Amino acid sequence: MSNLLTEVLSPQELEQALRKIGAERYHNRHPFHHLLHSGALSLGQVQAWALNRYCYQAAIPRKDAALISRTTDRNLRREWVHRILDHDGWxxxxxxxDRWLVLTESLxxxxxxxxxxxxxxxxxxxxxxxYVDFVARHPPVITVASCLTELFAPDIHRERISGMLENYPFINESVLVYFRRRLGQAPRDAEFALDYVKHHARTLAEQQGVLNALxxxxxxxxxxxxxLYAAYVSPGHIPPGAFDPEQPPC
Amino acid sequence: MSNLLTEVLSPQELEQALRKIGAERYHNRHPFHHLLHSGALSLGQVQAWALNRYCYQAAIPRKDAALISRTTDRNLRREWVHRILDHDGWxxxxxxxDRWLVLTESLxxxxxxxxxxxxxxxxxxxxxxxYVDFVARHPPVITVASCLTELFAPDIHRERISGMLENYPFINESVLVYFRRRLGQAPRDAEFALDYVKHHARTLAEQQGVLNALxxxxxxxxxxxxxLYAAYVSPGHIPPGAFDPEQPPC
Known part of the structure; x- marks a missing residue:
């Protein structure tokens, strides 16, 4: 839950409040990311990251379809559907x-x-x-706001590309095609989403909902x-059935 | 609710059972359709039909997005997303x-x-x-089956084009572009959906669910x-606030 708003923000103030949330809470601040980018992880740990992150990737089109299924705004639907096409292929x-699977295969x-x-x-x-469930259950202005982590993605993608290329012998440029591509897509997507939220979240309740969503x-x-940290770094308790680098799946 | 199945059907038997439902229950059998196609309606009644039917048209992309949001089958998503593009424009x-609005404008x-x-x-x-809610709440095999009224659509569209052209002075070829286009789209869509249902509804429960969905x-x-019949034909009780041909909206 975000800090409680006491008065309606201007669109500019709302953007600042959203960016402040990113500065404080985006996952580029997580210790696992520092390990990942600095080359401190083993191949097994990078594998664990990539295969877990696949679950997120695979769910994105369902999330975007859930958003489209909730809006009667045809302009929003026509803009948003390109995300499904980008991610599922078209x-x-x-x-x-597919580009994520290039990464996991190469690992x-x-x-x-x-x-x-x-x-x-x-x-x-x-x-x-x-996340998918949240999007299916909330109105568009809230769910569009939940996508605004894209505002903060290009920096982490750039950092990831350079850090991982430099620090891991098993990573080369061709396997990072996912991140390269997102460097082009994410800013366009984020710009539209930010503009939508700034124009549509006008009441205190909507603005609070938008901040909470992010x-x-x-x-x-x-x-x-x-x-990932708990299972594969410290304390290193891998749950039953989860990927174990010591006992790779056959 | 469909008749209760007592044993699992072969794919061919399932198709026959689905077609039987269409033969008995598709809306081409409704008295309002006979009036519409035979030229028995006034302009006001045709307007009432077209503007009410718009609600259905406008909801279709949300319904299709709800289906996509429920499936982890990427092939199904990639096939299904073209319905959103066809209907919302792309x-x-x-x-x-848009093509439906050509019809309502011309009326x-x-x-x-x-x-x-x-x-x-x-x-x-x-x-x-x-309908939108049904699709959001059921698994893909059931919701794909709910689209199978498309199997029966080409006949009604052909009948509608010729009947309406022939019988109403206020209808010309250019305003029926929606139905002409659907003559091409619906069979392709229906063929995919029927094939999907025949391959994926294998248990008694799934097959019963599929029949009930249709x-x-x-x-x-x-x-x-x-x-429409009750409001605009007989007994002709137009609910408060609904379109009234005698008092057209300003």
Missing amino acids: NGEEGGI GLKSDYVISQRGALPATVFAVEA VFKCNVLWAQLDA | NGEEGGI GLKSDYVISQRGALPATVFAVEA VFKCNVLWAQLDA
Whole structure:
């Protein structure tokens, strides 16, 4: 839950409040990310990150479809549907999900195993499905706001590309095509979403809902890294059935 | 609710059972449709039909997005998303909703009024939203089956084009572009959906659910015509606030 608003914000103030949430809560501040980017993780730990993050990637089109299913604003639907096309692929072109599987394959994980999500941490799946469910249950202005973590994504993608290329022998430029592509897509998406939220969240209740939605979404991302850290860094308690780098899936 | 199944059907038997439901329950059998096609309606009654039917058209992309939001089958999502593009319009091209507004405009209804749904019958809106809600709450095999009224649509569209052209001076070829376009789209959509249902509904419970879903969808269409008949034909009780041909909206 975000700080309680006591008065309606101007669109500019609302943007500042949203950016402040990102500065405080976006998952680039999580210790797992520092380990990931600095080269401090083993191959097994990077594999665990990539296969868990796949669950999030795979859920994105369902989340975006849930948003479209909730809005009678045809302009919003026509803008938003390109996210489904980008991520699922369209017209014979591969999508973001395929590009993520390039990464997991290159890390030595079979796509069947990754797609099955058998090795994912339960906490990952809970967080991801909580996000899809949140979007299915809230009106568009709130759910558009929940996507605004994209505002903060380009920095982390740039950091990830350079950090991972530099620090891991098993990472090369071709496997990071997902992040390269998102460097182009995310700012366009984020700009539209920010503009939509600034224009449509005008009452105190709507603005509070928008800020809470972004906090919620930051929590969805943060919780995934908490779970990874606990399972694969410290204390290192891998839940039953989850991916174990010491006992790779056959 | 469909007749109770007592044993699992083969895919061919399932198709026959689905087609039997259409033969008994599709809205081409409704008295309002006979009046519409035979030229027995006044301009005001045709206006009432077109503006109420707009509510259904406008809800279709939300229904299709709800289906996509419920499925983890990426192939199904990639096939289904073209319905949203067809209907909402995509890449600068107009969609089915625009083509419906060509019809309502040509009947003398302002698009702002039609889009506002202010003049729609409450029973229309309830039926349409029941459909969107049904799709949001059921798994893909059931919701795909609910779209199978498309199997029966080409005949009614052909009948509508020829009957309305022949029988109403206020209808010309250019305003029926919606139905012409659907003659091409519906069979492709229906073929995919029928194939999907035949391959995925394998248990008694799934097959019963599929048959019930098609009955439900036929009811959604039928209820809309019942409401039109009651309000604008007999007994002619127009609910408060609904479109009144005697007192056209300003």
